Amino acid sequence: MRIMRAEQFGLKREVEYGSPEQNEVVRTIVEAVRTEGDAALLKYTEQHDRVKLDAASLRVTQQEIEAAYAKVDAAFLTAIREAAVNIRAFHEKQMRVSWMDLQPDGTLLGQILRPLKRVGVYVPGGKAAYPSSVLMNVIPAQVAGVPEIVMVTPPATGGKEGIDPYILVAAAESGVKEMYRVGGAQAIAALAFGTATIAPVDKICGPGNIYVALAKRAVFGAVDIDSIAGPSEIVVLADDTADASYVAADLLSQAEHDEMSSAILITPSTKLAEAVAAEVERQLATLPREAIARSSVDNYGAALLVDSLKDGIDVVNQLAPEHLEVLTADPMSLLGLIQNAGAIFLGPYSSEPVGDYFAGPNHIIPTNGTARFSSPVNVDDFLKKSSLIYYSKEALMANGDKIITLARHEGLEGHARAIEIRLEKERGIQ
Amino acid sequence: MRIMRAEQFGLKREVEYGSPEQNEVVRTIVEAVRTEGDAALLKYTEQHDRVKLDAASLRVTQQEIEAAYAKVDAAFLTAIREAAVNIRAFHEKQMRVSWMDLQPDGTLLGQILRPLKRVGVYVPGGKAAYPSSVLMNVIPAQVAGVPEIVMVTPPATGGKEGIDPYILVAAAESGVKEMYRVGGAQAIAALAFGTATIAPVDKICGPGNIYVALAKRAVFGAVDIDSIAGPSEIVVLADDTADASYVAADLLSQAEHDEMSSAILITPSTKLAEAVAAEVERQLATLPREAIARSSVDNYGAALLVDSLKDGIDVVNQLAPEHLEVLTADPMSLLGLIQNAGAIFLGPYSSEPVGDYFAGPNHIIPTNGTARFSSPVNVDDFLKKSSLIYYSKEALMANGDKIITLARHEGLEGHARAIEIRLEKERGIQ
Numbered sequence: 118m119r120i121m122r123a124e125q126f127g128l129k130r131e132v133e134y135g136s137p138e139q140n141e142v143v144r145t146i147v148e149a150v151r152t153e154g155d156a157a158l159l160k161y162t163e164q165h166d167r168v169k170l171d172a173a174s175l176r177v178t179q180q181e182i183e184a185a186y187a188k189v190d191a192a193f194l195t196a197i198r199e200a201a202v203n204i205r206a207f208h209e210k211q212m213r214v215s216w217m218d219l220q221p222d223g224t225l226l227g228q229i230l231r232p233l234k235r236v237g238v239y240v241p242g243g244k245a246a247y248p249s250s251v252l253m254n255v256i257p258a259q260v261a262g263v264p265e266i267v268m269v270t271p272p273a274t275g276g277k278e279g280i281d282p283y284i285l286v287a288a289a290e291s292g293v294k295e296m297y298r299v300g301g302a303q304a305i306a307a308l309a310f311g312t313a314t315i316a317p318v319d320k321i322c323g324p325g326n327i328y329v330a331l332a333k334r335a336v337f338g339a340v341d342i343d344s345i346a347g348p349s350e351i352v353v354l355a356d357d358t359a360d361a362s363y364v365a366a367d368l369l370s371q372a373e374h375d376e377m378s379s380a381i382l383i384t385p386s387t388k389l390a391e392a393v394a395a396e397v398e399r400q401l402a403t404l405p406r407e408a409i410a411r412s413s414v415d416n417y418g419a420a421l422l423v424d425s426l427k428d429g430i431d432v433v434n435q436l437a438p439e440h441l442e443v444l445t446a447d448p449m450s451l452l453g454l455i456q457n458a459g460a461i462f463l464g465p466y467s468s469e470p471v472g473d474y475f476a477g478p479n480h481i482i483p484t485n486g487t488a489r490f491s492s493p494v495n496v497d498d499f500l501k502k503s504s505l506i507y508y509s510k511e512a513l514m515a516n517g518d519k520i521i522t523l524a525r526h527e528g529l530e531g532h533a534r535a536i537e538i539r540l541e542k543e544r545g546i547q
Numbered sequence: 548m549r550i551m552r553a554e555q556f557g558l559k560r561e562v563e564y565g566s567p568e569q570n571e572v573v574r575t576i577v578e579a580v581r582t583e584g585d586a587a588l589l590k591y592t593e594q595h596d597r598v599k600l601d602a603a604s605l606r607v608t609q610q611e612i613e614a615a616y617a618k619v620d621a622a623f624l625t626a627i628r629e630a631a632v633n634i635r636a637f638h639e640k641q642m643r644v645s646w647m648d649l650q651p652d653g654t655l656l657g658q659i660l661r662p663l664k665r666v667g668v669y670v671p672g673g674k675a676a677y678p679s680s681v682l683m684n685v686i687p688a689q690v691a692g693v694p695e696i697v698m699v700t701p702p703a704t705g706g707k708e709g710i711d712p713y714i715l716v717a718a719a720e721s722g723v724k725e726m727y728r729v730g731g732a733q734a735i736a737a738l739a740f741g742t743a744t745i746a747p748v749d750k751i752c753g754p755g756n757i758y759v760a761l762a763k764r765a766v767f768g769a770v771d772i773d774s775i776a777g778p779s780e781i782v783v784l785a786d787d788t789a790d791a792s793y794v795a796a797d798l799l800s801q802a803e804h805d806e807m808s809s810a811i812l813i814t815p816s817t818k819l820a821e822a823v824a825a826e827v828e829r830q831l832a833t834l835p836r837e838a839i840a841r842s843s844v845d846n847y848g849a850a851l852l853v854d855s856l857k858d859g860i861d862v863v864n865q866l867a868p869e870h871l872e873v874l875t876a877d878p879m880s881l882l883g884l885i886q887n888a889g890a891i892f893l894g895p896y897s898s899e900p901v902g903d904y905f906a907g908p909n910h911i912i913p914t915n916g917t918a919r920f921s922s923p924v925n926v927d928d929f930l931k932k933s934s935l936i937y938y939s940k941e942a943l944m945a946n947g948d949k950i951i952t953l954a955r956h957e958g959l960e961g962h963a964r965a966i967e968i969r970l971e972k973e974r975g976i977q
Binding site for chain 1: 622623625626627629630637640641643646648654655656658659661663664674677678679713749750768770771790792793796797799800801802803804830834835836840878879882885886888889890891892893894895896897898899900901902903904905906907908909912915917918919920921922923925927931932933934935936937938939940942943946949950952953954956957958959960961962963964965966968969972
């Protein structure tokens, strides 16, 4: 792992918008599903997933879900059930309610919160099919009160038969009652526009490959989408008190995700930087995903030296990492200075996988510097607000002329007259 | 105005993505400003706004703001100050704070809310320069605690000299301290990527023409953007008790916005529908923006007949209008049934301009059916959340094995080892 001064480091990231060819493929698929419905959905499923289905077999049956339960091991089921309890408890604390404010003149103003009606969760096939991500997408929607949550996932991947039973169990455990074996851009289009078999949703979330990401972009507006995740990132801010083996292990836990992942140590301690670099090498040697992790560490990783922890925080705030661990003598004292970080892990026992799997906070977190302005997936993502205005006669009589002044200034005479006609009538009556 | 059964009506709206040529123009401008900074900003300002500036003259001076105050009339200033007080009060009720939850095992979990650091507000030139919209964008950001709010607006429009003084006063009144005379795609690019003169922001909001909208799309990801507004819409749900002249005036107050605006009455009363249609004709005759409003009413407006108010609400929920007025005998009794509407106006005195200008709720509201999943501009739009995890040693020792199980199942051995290395060390120490 490179050791360098923080000033010399430039993290360069690009947003993936896809090639013109990929965009064209997606446009064609989305348009076909939008206009032809199930027929196109089945055609592209056969073409891309090499699975021939009919409309009646798209939906995952209750028997398949029960069969999946028979296949997963007991330790997994225990762990994921407990994780679900924790995730639910954390997200329940995010829940908000409508409010109304009755004013002295009889006017009632308010903000009404309602859940979205129907949400689609995309679960990719293959190695990227993480049961934990199913929980992290479904549970916040459920806590928000979304009555219909539907999962889509490719019918099979590569040589495998059927859908991963762990995914089916994770979905069932988190409360999904409606699942379809469709993936790719065609699944996104079906969720956005609906087909005879799959009713359209209000929002689509969940990760996927480049075609899925481009399809989500293409249907945005017709439905809401979640943010499009970039490669995973971790920054560890540490001082001499940190255990180098912990720091190295945590860096590698992100580096192993993919070659584009970024794992960065920021420290005022050259000694710690050197110890962590040595530990990274030592631990890499026996890591199953060594090649991926090594490429990530070499290309996007570094140990960055700073003059002080406060200078380190400045670098953190510039990077705005997805995950930030603070392994210092007094991590809580630094919390107030951290402006930009999606999830903050404090102290030696808050290893990032604790948050990935179990503690309760969401593991879908803004990447690529977007923690500057966006947030981990949370209950608000599945609620919408409506403003409520019940203006009293007294309020209108008192304020009507001011409203007319503002409307006339903006050249909107129709707006002014909508108020004026009421003032005239009420004054006439009085 | 057409009168028809609700089932016969199809509101067809398309999202405006711009022509390939417009997209290419925007890409060129954005890329030039990103790489060349002020030089490109000034070049395109001269080209598109026909105003030659240098970097030193981009920023609006304190003297200009003072001069603007001298030009606006007193009634306007009074009205906008009072509106600002109401808008601030409403948005302050939306404000939320961070929370932490200390668990029995010593684990601390939480959600930290922080304002974005810097926000850019775009204000279009010309007739679409609405002082009220400045307030509606700036005040929520201010209430959220955004320390830097910067306004950009074209240096002059058409024959006019300089920036509209009403816009400068509205910005100053809502607390903007930093204003630049730049507009168009070049202003959006400057806000997104920064130039020597204009520091980059975290979020860009505010309406603009098609080039501004396309530029916002193009820079999204580097910064956050607000939603891209479509034409304005109003739905009035009314029964026999409604005053046809009020309903007609309110419909026209939206219809006058532009030819694409939509104004729809939904009612079980044929008598009311006919009376409103007659009133619309009568009021149109003397409306200054008659041509616009008539085109809007003819093409996107209608009186829709339904069997009952409840059936009417079903139509409302399908349309998901930006503005909904309920002018019925007991409007409050219908509130619980309204699922999709950006802003809800209840009763005869809650004419929509009350909300556009004065009552307090935001007037920037989801259009084009997106109230199904999105919300009026609000304080949350200027806050970001970070998750906080301070896991205790006790919690890690108790749950570490479950976390390892989940990580290993997902094939992420590095994740498992980050936990395992701690368990082994702590168990060795104990």
